[in-house]
Amino acid sequence: MRIHKRDKARRRMLALLLAGVLAVTGASVLTVAAFAGQRQPPAQPAATRMGTVACGDVGSLLDQVPAAAQPAVDRDLADLDVQVADAYRSLMAPGAGGGEQRVMDALVAKRTTTLRNLKASAGPDAGLPGDLTGLASCGIRRDLVVDASARDYAPDAQAGSSGSSGPSGPAALSKGSGNRGSGLGRGFVDIRTVSPNVAKPARTGSATGTFTSQCGRNENRHLNPDNVIVAPGVSNGAHHMHDYVGNLITDAFSANNRLARAGTTCSNGDQSAYYWPVLRLLNGVTEKDAKAPGGGQDSNVGRILQPADVQITYNSAAGNKVQPMTRFLRIITGDAKALTNGPANAHASWSCTGFENRQLADKYPICPNGSRVVRTLKFPDCWDGKNIDSANHRTHTAFSQANGSCPKNFRAIPQLVERVAYDVPTGVRFAVDSFPEQLHNPVTDHGDFINVMNRNLLDQMVSCINEGRRCG
Structure with a gap:
């Protein structure tokens, strides 16, 4: 249960x-x-x-x-x-x-x-x-407003207006001076105007290693608007398009035994399912899903951008020893409804290559020429040790506390960090896919993960992290 x-x-x-x-x-x-x-x-x-x-x-x-x-x-x-x-x-x-x-x-x-x-x-x-x-x-x-003149271009939405965000938390990462006349909209900020705001984590332990799965950048264009974690068995359960790497058959109907038998895009045999909302260019070019569920029918328009680079990395945020995850554990990060829910569960951030010590939560970055747009998704690193899921898909996992420890009765597990980079043409607006009423606000960015690694790979991951080695 x-x-x-x-x-x-x-x-x-x-x-x-x-x-x-x-x-x-x-x-x-x-x-x-x-x-x-x-x-x-x-x-x-x-x-x-x-x-x-x-x-x-x-x-x-x-x-x-x-x-x-x-x-x-x-x-x-x-x-x-x-x-x-x-x-x-x-x-x-x-x-x-x-x-x-x-x-x-x-x-x-x-x-x-x-x-x-x-x-x-x-x-x-x-x-x-x-x-x-x-x-x-x-x-x-x-x-929470989108200008009528740009109703399909959600970056014009007033960022950080959820009504419950304050000076602390993820929304506080965005410290800039607007779009500086870029014409891209109020939801964009020139990354060069943002002060460095990322502190190096204080590692209290010796578990400083990393484990990486090389899973490509969705070259096979595995896309669908399903979410097998939150809405299993429901077509278009996400109401926005997802990019997938790893497991080749992930959709709304992927039972555990199907996932375990499927192939993978990961070079090390990692069959896990990794997915996140697609990013679209808002340059007037339509995508083939312009009239389809998850696409135009759900107010997601524009050409889907294939990631230029995807990094799937596991580590220990505080350097504490970690234990293996169980197979088929489901973990989500971020909140697809954070615009109306508030930023309490918002854990995604945006930046540019060369400027990743400056992270934004509620605005999209304008990157200099030659710099890529980067999304970073950090997942919970504590688990209750029993359940592969929970009724709200959150409370069986948790983020470690400020001192690096897990909440009571939770154990430390490897933290999944997804870093997804894109080549965005200079001066072109873009937006993340979202539920229609969430207005494509960047604070709604999120990621989903189902662990389908075999025991040998899970043990290798833990050894690499706990022994301070870099693997993968």
Whole structure:
């Protein structure tokens, strides 16, 4: 069973996060009435002040779900994502400004039905509240805006406007002075204007080695809009396109035994599945998925950029001895809904080659000529030692604490770091694929990993790291 109890502090944090979705007052938000007859004051027309749809992230609230119920719960969670995406598209349609209340009333009605089904499937220990009204309600966040003149170019979205980001955390990495007249949009910053902000990790132990899997850069163009971790068995469960390296058959229907029998792009026989959202050039050139799910149907437009370089590396962030991961362990990093959820789980950053001591979280970098755009995804490095997954796909793993230690009852495992670089033409905008309502904001970048290494490779990885050797 995928079970992991969350402590009270985390539950309080998630309750606050849910409340924050609807906490913005005044003209910035249209809050949906959760019961019949209550109407909200008319909002500004969408053409005047576009925003996005924000709903509570139900998946993040789940404590435990019996294994037999997980497929039904996953389908219901996927349906909730579809409902939000459909509502956002309806609001963005021409002439939708006067129909906002109708769209949002329909959304809350659909969410209410789906949530009831989900709660019945998940059972009494799932962690969902008795009254589902708050989870069913959604808002239009007018503080998260894309200019109407560039609605398909999400880098113009106001970065760092999630409403819950403060001076600390990942969003605080972005310290620059805007686009400096580049014409690329407010979501871009010249990397040369960013002060160095990456401190060298204090390694307290002797486990200073690294293990690398050379898995190519998706030369075989393995692309799909599925997510077998978060939405197994659901086609287009991600609503954005993923780049894959490693396991050759990863899609929504890849059961563990299929993954174990598949080939790999990794030269060392690593059959693990590594995937992340694609990056697209916004230069007016269409991609073959322009009218397909995960592509144009989900507001992801532009030519998909093949990575110029992909590095898959494992290490020990603090130099502490690590233990092997179990086979088929699932780990995610980042938050695909961080624009509306806030940056608490945002762990991706952006930079340029030659400037990687300067990292951005909520803006895209403008790189000098000859410099590549770089995405860095760091994964949790602590594991509960029992579960290959958890109901919310997070609480069975954790990041090590400031002193390098793991939380109580967790063990240190190798930390996966993915570094993906791109050749972006000078002066051309680009954006990461995202759920439609997340506006392609860079803070939503994320990565997924399923460990399908055999025992010999896992033991080799641990030995290399713990003995201070560089392998791969």
